[in-house]
Amino acid sequence: xxxxxxxxxxxxxxxxxxxxxxxxxxxxxxxxxxxxxxxxxxxxxxxxxxxxxxxxxxxxxxxxxxxxxxxxxxxxxxxxxxxxxxxxxxxxxxxxxxxxxxxxxxxxxxxxxxxxxxxxxxxxxxxxxxxxxxxxxxxxxxxxxxxxxxxxxxxxxxxxxxxxxxxxxxxxxxxxxxxxxxxxxxxxxxxxxxxxxxxxxxxxxxxxxxxxxxxxxxxxxxxxxxxxxxxxxxxxxxxxxxxxx
Amino acid sequence: xxxxxxxxxxxxxxxxxxxxxxxxxxxxxxxxxxxxxxxxxxxxxxxxxxxxxxxxxxxxxxxxxxxxxxxxxxxxxxxxxxxxxxxxxxxxxxxxxxxxxxxxxxxxxxxxxxxxxxxxxxxxxxxxxxxxxxxxxxxxxxxxxxxxxxxxxxxxxxxxxxxxxxxxxxxxxxxxxxxxxxxxxxxxxxxxxxxxxxxxxxxxxxxxxxxxxxxxxxxxxxxxxxxxxxxxxxxxxxxxxxxxxxxxxxxxxxxxxxxxxxxxxxxxxxxxxxxxxxxxxxxxxxxxxxxxxxxxxxxxxxxxxxxxxxxxxxxxxxxxxx
Numbered sequence: 001x002x003x004x005x006x007x008x009x010x011x012x013x014x015x016x017x018x019x020x021x022x023x024x025x026x027x028x029x030x031x032x033x034x035x036x037x038x039x040x041x042x043x044x045x046x047x048x049x050x051x052x053x054x055x056x057x058x059x060x061x062x063x064x065x066x067x068x069x070x071x072x073x074x075x076x077x078x079x080x081x082x083x084x085x086x087x088x089x090x091x092x093x094x095x096x097x098x099x100x101x102x103x104x105x106x107x108x109x110x111x112x113x114x115x116x117x118x119x120x121x122x123x124x125x126x127x128x129x130x131x132x133x134x135x136x137x138x139x140x141x142x143x144x145x146x147x148x149x150x151x152x153x154x155x156x157x158x159x160x161x162x163x164x165x166x167x168x169x170x171x172x173x174x175x176x177x178x179x180x181x182x183x184x185x186x187x188x189x190x191x192x193x194x195x196x197x198x199x200x201x202x203x204x205x206x207x208x209x210x211x212x213x214x215x216x217x218x219x220x221x222x223x224x225x226x227x228x229x230x231x232x233x234x235x236x237x238x239x240x241x242x243x244x245x
Numbered sequence: 246x247x248x249x250x251x252x253x254x255x256x257x258x259x260x261x262x263x264x265x266x267x268x269x270x271x272x273x274x275x276x277x278x279x280x281x282x283x284x285x286x287x288x289x290x291x292x293x294x295x296x297x298x299x300x301x302x303x304x305x306x307x308x309x310x311x312x313x314x315x316x317x318x319x320x321x322x323x324x325x326x327x328x329x330x331x332x333x334x335x336x337x338x339x340x341x342x343x344x345x346x347x348x349x350x351x352x353x354x355x356x357x358x359x360x361x362x363x364x365x366x367x368x369x370x371x372x373x374x375x376x377x378x379x380x381x382x383x384x385x386x387x388x389x390x391x392x393x394x395x396x397x398x399x400x401x402x403x404x405x406x407x408x409x410x411x412x413x414x415x416x417x418x419x420x421x422x423x424x425x426x427x428x429x430x431x432x433x434x435x436x437x438x439x440x441x442x443x444x445x446x447x448x449x450x451x452x453x454x455x456x457x458x459x460x461x462x463x464x465x466x467x468x469x470x471x472x473x474x475x476x477x478x479x480x481x482x483x484x485x486x487x488x489x490x491x492x493x494x495x496x497x498x499x500x501x502x503x504x505x506x507x508x509x510x511x512x513x514x515x516x517x518x519x520x521x522x523x524x525x526x527x528x529x530x531x532x533x534x535x536x537x538x539x540x541x542x543x544x545x546x547x548x549x550x551x552x553x554x555x556x557x558x559x560x561x562x563x564x565x566x567x
Contacts, residue, residue, distance in 0.1 A: 145482055145553070223432075223481065226439035229489035231546055232482065239553050 005199055009098040010073050011091055013108040014082040053185035058192065087112040095119060102203065104195060105157055113159055121208035123157040124167065124198065126191030128184070129225075131155060131169075135162035136225035140172060140187035141180060141236055150174060152191045154198045156206045161224055165206050170194040178240050180233055249540055256306070263303040266296055267315055274318030275326075290326065290333045290343075293319050294350030301356045313360055320357040323350065324369040331372035345377050345390040346402040348409025355416040367417070374413055377406070378426060385429030386451045396451040399522050400464025403449065404471055407431065411474045420478065431475050434468055435487045443490030447515060447522050459520025462498060462512050463531035465491040466538040473541050485545050492538050499535070500527070 025033055059065040066072040073080035081094045086109050095103070095118045105111070105125040116123060129139020131153040134146070139162075143150055150172040156164040172190045177183050228236065246255035270276055271288055276296045278289030300316035303309070327333055332343040333350075351370040358366040380388040390406040391398035398406070407427045414424030433453055438445050445465055446455030469488040476484035498516045500508045512531035514523020523531075 142483070223483050224436070224439075225483060226486065227442075229443075229486045229493060231489045231493075231542070232486050235546065235550055235553060238550065242554070 005101075007076070007078050009079045009081065009094060009100055010069055011081050011083055011086070011094060012069055013086055014084065018084075053182060054189035055185040055192075058189045085109065087115055091115060092118055102199075110161070111157055116157060116159060117208055119208075121156055121158065121164075121206040122203070124195065124203070125155055125157050125162075125164070126195050127153045127155060127162050128172075128187035128191055129153065131162055131166060132222070134225055135222070137227045138184075139225060140183060141228055141233075142225040144174075144183065144239065145232065145236055150187075152187055152194050154191075154194045165204065167198050167204060168194065170197070178243075180228075180237050180240065183236075183240065246536065246540075259299075259303065260307065263299060263312060266299065267311060270315055270318065271322075274315075274320075274322035276319065288322070288326075290323060290350060291347065293323060294347070294353045297353035297357055301353065301360060304360065316357045317361050317363070320354050320361070320363075320366045323354055324365050327369050327372065331369075331374075331376050333373075342389055342394045343373075343376075344392070344394050344402070345380055345387045346398075346405035346409065348374065348377055348407075348413065349405045350409075352409045352412040352416070355413055359416055370413065371417070374410070374423060377410070378422070381426050382451065384451075384453060385427075385431075385433055386449070386453065387430070388451070391448075397448060397456055399448045400445060400461045400468055401522060403430075403434075404464055404467030407471045408467065408474070411471060424478065427471075428475065431471060435472060435484060438468070438472070438487040438491050443492075443494035445491060445494075447520055457521045459515045459517060459522070460494065460498075461520070461522040462495050462514065462516055463528065463534050464522070465495050466512075466531070466534040469538045470534070470541055473538075473545055476545065482549060485542070485549060488538070488542055489546075492535075492542050495535050495538070 021033070064072075066075070070080050070082075072078070079094070079098065081090060083090045083094075085091070092114060095115065100119070101122065103119050103123040105123055111123065127139060129135075129143045130149045130151050133148045134143045136142075140150060140152075142148075151169045152172060153162075153169050154167040155162070156167065158164040170190050170193065172183075172187050174183065174186070177186060247253055247259075266276070269281060271286075273288070274293075275288030275290075276293045277283060277286040278292045279287075297316050297319050300312045300319065304312040304316065323333075333347065351373050354366050354370040358364075358370070377387065380390075382388065386396070387403075387406050388396050390396070390402055392402060407430055410423045410427050414420045414422070417423065434445075437453075443465070444460055445468065446457060447459045447461035447464060448456040450456055469491040472484045472488040472491070476482075476488070494516075495512060498513065500511045500513070503509050508527060510532065511527035512535045514526050514528050514531060515521060518525055
């Protein structure tokens with residue numbers, strides 16, 4: 001698991017920062033806030049034990065599991081910054097302060113041009129799906145539904161949605177996978193392994209491209225994917241339950 | 246509905262309504278607008294158009310000639326009252342130019358033409374459609390698609406406009422002329438439906454900016470149908486996904502448990518109830534389009550499920566990943 005790189009900064013989007021709470025309230029009202037609080041409560045860290053999920057197995061094997069990122073940072077003398085948003089000025093200040101060689105993106109929203117420019121384009125993302133075919137959310141799930149290859153794509157982030165330069169692709173094994181959660185966990189675990197592998201060798205060069213990729217020529221095959229609706233998730237579950245050979 | 250649920254209740258209700266509509270059709274073939282009986286019973290282009298759909302459906306299901314005859318009279322009245330420009334005189338359901346959502350009049354005219362084979366009906370429908378095609382803007386919006394000819398439209402009239410063109414494409418077998426021009430609008434609607442998780446704003450202006458924070462529930466259901474019609478052409482589960490989210494949102498607001506039996510199953514005009522479309526009301530067409538959307542969505546999901554079952558199985562993509 002140790003790719004031999006020094007970690008000197010962890011940026012975490014806080015769920016309880018006042019600015020973020022206000023933003024969530026504007027989007028979803030009181031109901032949205034309650035739903036979000038429930039999601040946060042239910043994802044509170046619990047030590048992985050004998051779980052069948054690949055990601056939990058990875059935690060157990062690596063012995064890296066900790067109750068929180070903040071705790072891990074404190075233990076390993078890594079700077080920890082809680083930010084209201086990925087594109088907030090506190091994020092930019094922290095990046096400019098630390099001047100990291102590369103930033104690993106782990107979720108939290110879309111990155112804007114000022115962050116990408118601050119990192120000179122060297123932001124790496126493990127996208128849980130094949131690129132360029134499947135862009136957007138729930139990519140591994142969509143790859144399975146749409147009959148695309150099952151792999152994780154490690155790529156640089158640019159201003160578009162999953163349109164940055166590819167670094168490498170890693171196949172996702174679906175042997176024994178019988179649930180959507182297990183599929184997602186497998187893809188996440190593969191993504192982590194992919195990042196570690198990618199960082200174990202010199203990364204390819206990248207230009208800092210903040211061209212607006214939103215004007216990509218319209219074509220149904222480049223349609224962005226979004227989170228699965230319950231009906232489609234049920235379809236996927238049926239497929240997984242019937243077994244993939 | 247009768248076929249889907251194998252329940253003749255719905256057929257009986259439909260034929261009862263059909264018989265009543267036959268009884269109030271004007272001698273010139275038109276039907277009146279507004280409530281009936283009204284003070285004036287003035288003929289309505291839009292209402293006549295909608296009733297034509299019902300007449301054709303009743304003819305198809307019962308094979309009773311009187312329905313087709315009534316439909317022909319109605320369609321011929323629409324032909325005769327059309328201006329040489331292809332538009333209809335203003336003042337039908339508002340002021341100003343013929344709204345673009347009257348593609349929902351051209352559509353039933355073509356449904357009648359399909360049965361009657363009277364070229365005048367098809368020519369009149371296409372004469373109108375040519376006007377609408379000229380109103381499509383570079384960002385996919387269509388001018389005058391709101392009430393009173395406004396460029397800002399509830400999703401209800403936006404869906405009317407788009408679906409009218411989609412159905413006319415089907416009936417004329419000319420997707421390139423009538424179907425593909427609305428793809429850009431549907432792509433925007435697809436993204437917005439997904440980004441809002443089905444909570445689509447109830448109205449948009451000519452720059453696709455939301456107007457109001459409420460959801461027009463009938464618009465949600467109608468746009469879900471439009472996305473599903475597009476999916477029939479493009480075969481993309483992602484479109485079904487977006488349609489499902491729009492329908493799921495309406496399902497969540499449907500009045501299912503109420504002490505007022507008259508409201509049980511009703512779909513409001515807006516969510517929240519005091520929203521900008523049909524404030525505080527439960528329009529019958531909201532429930533109708535919700536039914537239509539649900540039936541269409543369940544049909545598509547069954548087809549998708551069957552296709553997924555027969556898809557070639559595959560293993561981890563080691564040989565397929567570049």
